[in-house]
Amino acid sequence: MSGSLVCVGLGMKLGAHISPISKSHIEQADVVFSLASNGVIEQWVDEMNPNVISLQPYYQEGKSRNITYKEMIDAILQEVKAGKKVVGAFYGHPGVFAFVPHKAIEIAQNEGFNAYMEPGISAEDCLFADLAIDPGKYGYQQYETSQFMFYQRLIDPSAYLVLWQVGVAGDRSLEKHNTGSAHRQILVELLLNTYPADHKVILYQAKVLPTDKIRSDEILLKDIVSADLFMHTTLVIPPSEKMKPNNKILAELERLEEQNNYAPHLKVIK
Amino acid sequence: MTKLLTTLEKIAQDASLQSAEALAAFVEQADLSEQEKAIILKQDSDAIAAKLDVKKDIVCFIVPAEDDEPAKESDEEEKDKSEESKLVSNG
Numbered sequence: 001m002s003g004s005l006v007c008v009g010l011g012m013k014l015g016a017h018i019s020p021i022s023k024s025h026i027e028q029a030d031v032v033f034s035l036a037s038n039g040v041i042e043q044w045v046d047e048m049n050p051n052v053i054s055l056q057p058y059y060q061e062g063k064s065r066n067i068t069y070k071e072m073i074d075a076i077l078q079e080v081k082a083g084k085k086v087v088g089a090f091y092g093h094p095g096v097f098a099f100v101p102h103k104a105i106e107i108a109q110n111e112g113f114n115a116y117m118e119p120g121i122s123a124e125d126c127l128f129a130d131l132a133i134d135p136g137k138y139g140y141q142q143y144e145t146s147q148f149m150f151y152q153r154l155i156d157p158s159a160y161l162v163l164w165q166v167g168v169a170g171d172r173s174l175e176k177h178n179t180g181s182a183h184r185q186i187l188v189e190l191l192l193n194t195y196p197a198d199h200k201v202i203l204y205q206a207k208v209l210p211t212d213k214i215r216s217d218e219i220l221l222k223d224i225v226s227a228d229l230f231m232h233t234t235l236v237i238p239p240s241e242k243m244k245p246n247n248k249i250l251a252e253l254e255r256l257e258e259q260n261n262y263a264p265h266l267k268v269i270k
Numbered sequence: 271m272t273k274l275l276t277t278l279e280k281i282a283q284d285a286s287l288q289s290a291e292a293l294a295a296f297v298e299q300a301d302l303s304e305q306e307k308a309i310i311l312k313q314d315s316d317a318i319a320a321k322l323d324v325k326k327d328i329v330c331f332i333v334p335a336e337d338d339e340p341a342k343e344s345d346e347e348e349k350d351k352s353e354e355s356k357l358v359s360n361g
Contacts, residue, residue: 013282014278014279014282015278015279015280015282015283016282016283038319039319039322039324039325040275040278040315040318040319040322040324042324043275043322043324044275044278044279047272047275208315209278209282209315209318210278210281210282211278211309211310211313211314211315211318212313212315213313
C-alpha cells in the first residue's frame with residue numbers, strides 16, 4: 001500500500017507552536033487537508049505546500065456536524081487510497097477533542113495503510129500557561145460542554161472543571177455555530193447543583209495570531225447566560241471547595257507503614 | 271508567502287521580538303507598507319485578516335458531543351459481561 005496518512009498539529013499560535021517534524025510533513029506531502037482555527041493561519045498553511053485543501057467548506061450552518069465529519073474523513077481517505085502521501089494539518093493538537101483525525105487514522109490503519117499522528121501544542125497547553133493553572137495542584141476535569149450536559153457526570157468541586165466549546169453548549173442538532181441564552185441557562189442550572197451562583201469563573205481564549213490578546217475574563221457563574229461566548233471560548237471553573245482528606249485510606253497506609261517499619265510521612269488528619 | 275504573513279511568522283517565532291520596544295523597532299524596518307506596519311503595532315488582528323482578505327473566525331469544531339459508539343450494543347455487551355461474571359462467580 002503506497003498511500004499514507006499523517007495527522008499533524010499546527011499548534012495554537014501562528015508559526016510559534018508548530019513542531020519541526022509537523023512542518024516538514026506538511027511541506028513534503030502530496031496533498032494536505034487543513035483545518036485551522038483562523039483564516040490567517042489557514043492562509044499560512046496554504047503557502048507551505050502547493051496542494052492544500054481546506055476542510056472549511058464542509059461546514060454549513062444547519063448541516064449536522066456528524067455529516068461534516070464523515071465527509072471530511074471520506075475526502076482524506078480517498079486521497080490515501082489513491083496512493084498519495086496525505087497530511088491532515090489540524091489546529092492545536094490533532095488528537096485532542098478531534099474526532100476527524102482519530103477516525104481517519106483508525107480507518108486507514110484498518111485498511112492496511114501507514115497512518116499515525118504527530119502531536120501539537122493544544123489550547124489546553126496554552127490555557128495552563130496563560131492562566132497559570134497547574135492541573136496537578138488540585139486535579140482537573142475537562143469535558144466538551146454539550147457532552148457534559150448530555151451525560152451524567154460526577155463533578156469534583158475541589159478540582160478545576162474546564163468546559164470546551166461552551167459557545168455551542170447543549171446543541172443537540174449539531175447544526176449550530178452558536179447557541180443562545182436558553183441553552184446556557186440550562187448549563188448554569190446544572191452547574192448550580194455543585195457551585196454557588198456567585199462563584200468566579202473564567203472565560204478563556206488563547207492567542208492565535210501574535211497580535212491577538214489572551215482573553216481571560218473573570219465573571220460570576222450566574223452571568224455565563226449573558227456573556228459573549230464564541231466558538232473558541234473555553235469556560236474554566238476553579239475549585240469551590242478544599243480537597244477533603246481520605247482518612248480511611250490514610251489510616252490504612254499508616255498501618256501498612258507501621259507494619260513495615262516505615263517512617264510515616266502521612267498522618268491521619270483529625 | 272506574503273510579506274505580511276512572513277513578518278507575523280517571524281514575530282511569533284523570534285524570542286527577541288517579544289517586547290513592545292523590540293517589536294516596534296523590527297516592524298519599523300520591515301519591508302511592509304505603512305498601513306501594514308500600523309495594524310501590526312496596533313495589534314489589530316481583524317485588520318490583518320481584512321488585509322489578507324481572509325475570514326478571521328472560521329469554524330473549527332471537530333469533536334462530536336455524543337458518544338459515536340452504538341449505545342444499545344454497548345448496553346447489551348455490558349449485560350452479557352455481567353451475566354458472564356455471575357456465572358463465573360457462581361461456578
